[in-house]
Amino acid sequence: MRQKLGQHFLIDESILEQILTTANIQQTDSVLEIGPGQGVLTKHLIQNAGEVIAVEFDRNLVDALQRTVGHLPNVHIVYGDARHLDYQAVLTEHLPSQQRVKVVANLPYYAATTIVLAFFQFPHVITSCTLMFQKEVAERITASPGTKSYGSLSVICQYYSAARYCFTVPPSAFQPAPKVESAVIHLEVYHRPPVFVQDEPFFLQMVKNIFLTRRKMLKNALLKNMAGKCSLAHVQEAFTHLHLPETVRAEDLSVQELAELSNVLISYQTAK
Structure with a gap:
């Protein structure tokens, strides 16, 4: 062997x-x-x-x-x-x-x-x-x-x-x-994922990055690990739009909720 x-x-x-x-x-x-x-x-x-x-x-x-x-x-x-x-x-x-x-x-x-x-x-x-x-x-x-x-x-x-x-x-x-x-x-x-994701590469990158520092609050993990992709203003807007508490961590969110977060954040990228 x-x-x-x-x-x-x-x-x-x-x-x-x-x-x-x-x-x-x-x-x-x-x-x-x-x-x-x-x-x-x-x-x-x-x-x-x-x-x-x-x-x-x-x-x-x-x-x-x-x-x-x-x-x-x-x-x-x-x-x-x-x-x-x-x-x-x-x-x-x-x-x-x-x-x-x-x-x-x-x-x-x-x-x-x-x-x-x-x-x-x-x-x-x-x-x-x-x-x-x-x-x-x-x-x-x-x-x-x-x-x-x-x-x-x-x-x-x-x-x-x-x-x-x-x-x-x-x-x-x-x-x-x-x-x-x-x-x-x-x-x-799934022949096609049941969760809608607007930009799959961005979603997958976000998911990998926010769990790099899983004990950090999600907002801080996004700002630290998605630098250049997410501004403070956009992260705050996304949290408000999705009614996410300030203290939420990545591990608290379902696949559906993470997909929604990804979609909101990428919409700010495409709106530039």
């Missing part, structure tokens, strides 16, 4: 069954698996889904998967880095019918956040994601406003998808066992 790739192979059959149930895999589904590793989950997916595309970044494991399952008619083994894949191109190559896919993955801890954010760039081809993360990351993605885990990752993931924490996975479910607990979450990816 190559430790630099953060490989911990899932071996608990009961957890595998829970993942399949959570993902609601049907014979009519096409599934994209990230990090199949030794193919334990892959074999279950092949039996339950119509088509399986398995993306693996370890060349040795790709070769092994080709030997064990690569000959089957409904599986496609792809060598690639899931952080930087053009998922549209991958699906076009292996799924001529162009149907959307369900993603199932036991994500490597070191790259998990980058990979899930990459998925959101392809809402037209990805319908849902059933993903395993380090438990702490899973809690952050699914956190509610006002909780200590709620932050920029929560907001961004919940802007692009309906996020649900499903179940906790103990270290003993893996070989070798990691030092931390894991968790499975389910993301139902």
Whole structure:
């Protein structure tokens, strides 16, 4: 096993069954698996889904998967880095019918956040994601406003998808066992975000920046971390317009409220 790739192979059959149930895999589904590793989950997916595309970044494991399952008619083994894949191109190559896919993955801890954010760039081809993360990351993605885990990752993931924490996975479910607990979450990816955002790059930048100093009051975080984008006068006007209290912090606001704040602030930019 190559430790630099953060490989911990899932071996608990009961957890595998829970993942399949959570993902609601049907014979009519096409599934994209990230990090199949030794193919334990892959074999279950092949039996339950119509088509399986398995993306693996370890060349040795790709070769092994080709030997064990690569000959089957409904599986496609792809060598690639899931952080930087053009998922549209991958699906076009292996799924001529162009149907959307369900993603199932036991994500490597070191790259998990980058990979899930990459998925959101392809809402037209990805319908849902059933993903395993380090438990702490899973809690952050699914956190509610006002909780200590709620932050920029929560907001961004919940802007692009309906996020649900499903179940906790103990270290003993893996070989070798990691030092931390894991968790499975389910993301139902929106074809189009239900929250209106006038300028998405500005919204995403604002969300990332205001949580850099999460203990600061939101007004101060905007002025400190969005310097050049938000003047004091515009921030004050926005707070008045949205009826936000002076002492509100970023972690207190929902995705909808942060979208509204972004829209008001960008309107001042475009009015210049």
